[in-house]
Amino acid sequence: MKGVHILVVDDEEVVLESCERALVSHRYHVTRAKSVDAAIEEMRRRYFDVVIVDLVMPKKGGMDLLKFVKENFNQIQVIMITGYSSINTAVESI
Secondary structure: OOOOEEEEEOOOHHHHHHHHHHHHOOOOEEEEEOOHHHHHHHHHHOOOOEEEEEOOOOOOOHHHHHHHHHHHOOOOEEEEEOOOOOHHHHHHHO
């Protein structure tokens, strides 16, 4: 999948680094953002095929970004990740 642009959004640097390392090794183009607001800025600057976003972050979380993407960039696929899972958050994200 050459030319696939992925935006990874997480407030933890170690998660950003790990995701980037794994994705770049498969030749994906990766941009990192440490907050939902930074991610929205990146999305307004360039096109992304996929957004990988942490569900739980300070201030705004993955659900906030998911809502923004679905309202403004509906063609972008969103993958939610989290270290804090529950049935309620899984159902809500669907």
